[in-house]
Amino acid sequence: MSNLQVSVYRYNPETDSAPYMQEFQIDTQGRDLMVLNVLTMIKDQDSSLAFRRSCREGVCGSDGMNMNGTNGLACITPISDVVKDNKLVLRPLPGLPVMRDLVVDMNLFYKQYERMQPYLQNDTAEPAIERLQSPEDRDKLDGLYECILCACCSTSCPSFWWNPDKFVGPAGLLQAYRFLADSRDTATSSRLAELEDPFSLFRCRGIMNCVSVCPKGLNPTRAIGKIREMLLSNAT
């Protein structure tokens, strides 16, 4: 498969009345490139294509997009993982407003993240040097702190598609649990109170799309289950 057929979602609100798919032929010379490499080669053909990218090694979380129907980071997704019948379809992350081509407006996503107050809150007196934590307590944060906020999970979640203004989404909830599980954080009850309504957390129906797309292999569904357990043990 040296000539890969790539179909890319194009939309420029200044000139296009509606989005459309543009076809490209990319000569991969038989190499198993990353999807981001393919995008760069497309940009050489048509410099008007807009997409976000930065670190190109799965750390910054800029190039989250939908590749042949599955969300992921273009920079660490080899084409052999997603290409079917020599065809690659690239679309922006679903559910968020498209600003241009593969670039989406992430404001709603960040708003939900901000609502979770993703910073340590502690109302006890500050120690002279630092707040200590046992290795066991530190271990509880593994699988939570590694999130890079690429939005692949939240934009693959139907509950987030239907209510992005009310449902926090898997990314925000994973971070909520990251601070609920932190032995140094004392804001547990106010954090839990923020999540007790029928939308913020409970709109999760446990379909685990978030788990299947997370490029860092994290498990937001498990974190949501843990928060639910905390809410339940607090309220019964």
Add this chain to the structure above:
Amino acid sequence: MVTNITNLGRSGLSDWLIQRVSALVLAVYALFVVGYLLFHPNLDYATWSGLFAQTWMRIFSLLAFISMAAHAWVGLWTISTDYLKHTGARFGFQAVVILAIFVFLVWGVQVLWGA
């Protein structure tokens, strides 16, 4: 915190718990009824009516009806807030659902104790 006034328990946590517990009750009730039918292959009216004449069966059935009502309210309310974006349509749907649940529940009580 997102405010809601049309969901059953006014709280996501209570709705979630109601949904789980009512599902359990409905599962036990369904298993019992199916099991009863399997163990009585030549079921006649007298036996069936006799089953529902007993107080424990009436209590068990009412528990199942109430569970069904709560389960349906929580579930259909969720569906309406997912898919119906127009406030009037959503509130209208919720009103119809709640009214239907109320009618079926009262009707069920009448069937159980009226015979």
